Structure formats: structure tokens, C-alpha cells
Amino acid sequence: MDDTVSNLVKRFKTNDPFEIALRLNISVWYENLGDGTRGLYYRKLRRRFIVIHNGLDEEWQRFICAHELGHDRLHPGISRFWLDEHSLYNAGKYERQANKFAVKLLTAYDDPKKDESIREYLSRNQIPMEMDQYFI
Template sequence: MDDIIRKLIRKYKTSCPFEIARGLGIQIRYIDLGKTTKGLYYRKLRRRFIVIHNELPAEWQRFVCAHELGHDQLHKGINRFFLEEHSYFAPGKLERQANGFAIMLLTAGTVMHPEETLENYCKRTGIPHEMQVFIQP
């Protein structure tokens, strides 16, 4: 996973998931996905899509884009939904991997300061508070 992220950042000269997705030709859409779905990734007729719930705060939209980009890079050919009710405490293997990808991408090039709390690190790097359980200090 580290290698994939490093190559993406080097190629697109950014760790912004939106810019990387556009560079990869992934179309990003914003729609109302209801109360429990934050985003989804799917392929249709060789076209790739990331759909993000349009009522999420910007911090969550960024995380969801990175998460769904993780599905694109790690789980080729599998359509996935990012479900709020299953993503925090007992996510399946693919969801844990996509969360790890998102965190690694969004924190690339940053380190946790010696006296910094995990909560402050998440704020500084734009990781939603609920996702800090997936950060490995």
C-alpha cells in the first residue's frame, strides 16, 4: 500500500484525493446517499466513479474520496459502499484496507509531533475524529 501511495503522489505531485482521482480519470459525483452511506465506488462500462454524499462536511468528503480511491487502487473490479453504520467499529477487511489507504494518503509527508495528541494530529491532517481508531501511531 505504501508503494502505491508513494507512486500516486509522485506522479500527480499531490496527496489530494480529488486531484489524484481526476488524474486517474475517475469521475466524482455528489448526490444524496441517505443517512448511512457516505460514499461509494463503482465501475461501469470501463468508466470509474466515486460518489460522495453531498451533505457531508468538507473534511468527510475529502476522507470519503480518499477511501473510495483506496478501493479503486486496492480492490480492482469490486464495487463498494462506504456505510457509516459498519465503518467505525467492525469494518470488514476491504473497508479496513480502504480506511488505511485514506489515512496514509491524507497524512503523507506529515509526522505526529512528540507531544501531540492523536486528536490534534487528526485535526491538523484533516482526518475525521471518528477515523482516528484506524491510525497507527
């Protein structure tokens, strides 16, 4: 996973998940996905899509985009939905991996500062506090 994130950041010279998706020809759409779904990744006829719930704030939209990029890079050929009840609180293996990928991608250009807490570090990198458990 570290190599995958590192290679993406080096290749595209950014850790912005929206820019990376664009450069990988992954379409990003914003739709009302309802209360229980924050985002999804799917492939259809060799085209790739990330759909992000349009009711989320900017921080969550950025994180969800990075999370869904994780599915694209780590779990090719598998379509995934970010469902709150499964992804946020009782994440399965693929969801945990995508969350870790997102945290690694969004912190790729930054190291914690001296005496900075993990929460402060994640906040500075616009990562939702609920994802602090995925910072390693």
C-alpha cells in the same frame, strides 16, 4: 499499501484525493445518498466513479474520496459502498484497508510534531476523529 500511497503521491505530487481522482480519470459526483451511506465506488464499462454524499462536511467528503480511492487502488474490479453501519463501526477487511489507505494518503506529506497527540495530528490533516484507530 505504503508503496501504493507513496507511488500516487510521487506520481501526482499531491496527496489531495480529489486531484488524484481527477488525474486518474475517476469521476467524482456529489449526490444525496440518504442517511446510511456516505459514499460509494463503482466501475461501469471501464469507467470509474466515486459518489460522495452531498450532506457531509468538507472534512468527511475529503476522507470519503480518499477512502474510495483506496478501493480503486487496492480492490480493482470490486464496487464498494461506504455504509455507516458496516464501514464505520464494524468494518470488514476491505473497508479497514480502505480506511487505512485514506489515513496514509491524507497524512503522506506530514509527520507528527514533537509532543503532538494522534488526535491533534489527525485533526491538523483534516481526518475525522472516528478514524484515529486506523492511524498506525
